[in-house]
Amino acid sequence: MKVPISSLNKLFENRVRLGIMAILIVNDSFDFNSLKETLEVTDGNLASHLKTLEDNSLIRVNKQFIGRKPNTRYSITETGSRAFKIHLDALEQIIKSQ
Amino acid sequence: MNDIKDYNEDLKSIKKIMEETSRFLSLSGLSGIFAGFIALAGGALAYLVILKSHTFAYSEFFMNLSNNETSSMKIQLIIVALLVLILALAGSLYFSYRKSLRTGQKIWTPVSKRMLINLLVPLATGGIYILILYSKAQWLFIIPSMLIFYGLALVSAGKFTYNEVFYLGLIEIATGLICNVLPEYGIFFWCFGFGVLHLTYGLLMYRKYER
Numbered sequence: 458m459k460v461p462i463s464s465l466n467k468l469f470e471n472r473v474r475l476g477i478m479a480i481l482i483v484n485d486s487f488d489f490n491s492l493k494e495t496l497e498v499t500d501g502n503l504a505s506h507l508k509t510l511e512d513n514s515l516i517r518v519n520k521q522f523i524g525r526k527p528n529t530r531y532s533i534t535e536t537g538s539r540a541f542k543i544h545l546d547a548l549e550q551i552i553k554s555q
Numbered sequence: 556m557n558d559i560k561d562y563n564e565d566l567k568s569i570k571k572i573m574e575e576t577s578r579f580l581s582l583s584g585l586s587g588i589f590a591g592f593i594a595l596a597g598g599a600l601a602y603l604v605i606l607k608s609h610t611f612a613y614s615e616f617f618m619n620l621s622n623n624e625t626s627s628m629k630i631q632l633i634i635v636a637l638l639v640l641i642l643a644l645a646g647s648l649y650f651s652y653r654k655s656l657r658t659g660q661k662i663w664t665p666v667s668k669r670m671l672i673n674l675l676v677p678l679a680t681g682g683i684y685i686l687i688l689y690s691k692a693q694w695l696f697i698i699p700s701m702l703i704f705y706g707l708a709l710v711s712a713g714k715f716t717y718n719e720v721f722y723l724g725l726i727e728i729a730t731g732l733i734c735n736v737l738p739e740y741g742i743f744f745w746c747f748g749f750g751v752l753h754l755t756y757g758l759l760m761y762r763k764y765e766r
Contacts, residue, residue, distance in 0.1 A: 472568070479569040483577035484665065491665050495576060548566045555559050 464547035466540055468513060473498055473506045478541045481516060481533040489529045507531060515540060579667045579716045581655040584765055586647035587757025593646065594749035597639035602742050605631045629694060636701075639749070654765070670715035677708040698741035702731030702748045717764075723756045 469475050476496045480487050493503050510516045515537030519530045533541070574580070605628055617625045655662045681704025685697050706727030713721025727748055734744035 472565075475565060475569060476572055479572040480576045483573045487576075487665060494661065495572070495664075545566070545569065548562050548569075551562050552559065552566065 464543055465551075466544045468509065468515070469541070469544045471506065473502065474510060477503075477506060477510060477531070478515070478533070478537065478544075481531060482538055482541055486519065486530045486532040489531070492531065510537070575660065576664070576666055577715070579664070579670045581651045581658065581660055581662055581667075582647075582716050582720070582760075583650040583654040584757045584759070584761030584763075585650040585653075586643075587753045587760060589646040589650065589757070590643035591750050591752070591754030591757060593639050593642045594753060595746055595751075597635050598742055598746035598750060601632055601635050601745075605635070606742075633689075643749075666715055670712050673715060674708045674712035677704055677711055680704060681708070695738040695741070696735065698745050699731045699734040699738055702727050702734055702744065704731075705748075706731055717760065719756065719760060723752065726752060 469478065473496060477492060480492065480495060489503070489507075492507075493500065496503065507516065507518075511518055514534055517532050517534050519532065521528045521530065617628075620628075652662060681700060684704065685700050688694065688697055688700060706724045706729075709720050709724030709727060711724075713719075713724055730744055730748040730752070734741060734748070737744075
């Protein structure tokens with residue numbers, strides 16, 4: 458039995474980061490507040506996970522202003538979507554091989 | 556180290572998030588059933604009361620009437636159509652709201668906004684087009700245009716909600732095109748397109764997703 462545990466991405470072991478990637482892979486972009494509401498996490502928690510993903514070039518940040526309100530939007534990078542797909546495939550294979 | 560159960564949970568929650576953020580799933584089959592009933596009631600009112608059950612082919616009926624009589628009838632028909640539209644919209648909002656309370660999903664999300672924009676662009680285009688038809692006295696083509704533009708709106712919004720909405724849109728477009736060939740039977744096509752199709756769609760959706 459070959460289980461591709463090594464294909465699993467350590468960065469995606471966290472549920473919040475996994476959730477962020479799942480949202481961004483099916484949406485062109487998503488704003489901070491919508492991410493917060495969808496994932497039901499606190500500002501600080503979400504911000505720190507977004508930072509980690511951004512530092513690893515998995516997501517891209519786009520800061521804009523709507524009137525005077527800052528509106529920060531996030532989108533997935535090419536690297537990010539490749540990494541996430543590999544992770545998903547690995548998860549599926551591990552489950553199937555059981 | 557994670558075990559298999561955790562991986563399974565991960566995969567399930569990923570799929571759930573991907574589906575919920577890319578599709579608006581609070582649309583209720585009850586909206587369709589309600590809209591269908593309202594449209595049939597409107598069609599019956601138009602046929603039995605306003606046109607006094609004379610004929611489905613209302614163009615012939617209008618030819619035998621004075622201008623005054625036909626213009627007041629047209630206004631009554633338009634009021635009925637608008638009432639049907641408003642009630643059907645209110646119903647679909649209400650039933651979506653109720654479903655979202657039950658499932659715990661939010662109604663005003665990025666994907667519901669995107670769905671609305673995709674619905675409203677063809678729908679508003681159709682609305683303006685129908686006003687132009689009316690102003691040019693092309694009222695025979697109002698019902699076919701309603702069906703066609705409504706169908707286009709559903710096709711375009713269908714990408715952001717249940718796939719069935721897309722197919723309902725295709726059937727509405729086909730109904731509208733046939734109605735264009737036989738425009739004098741508009742009320743019949745209205746009852747089929749907005750009544751029967753909505754009822755059937757609503758019942759199917761309700762049985763498939765909400766029971």
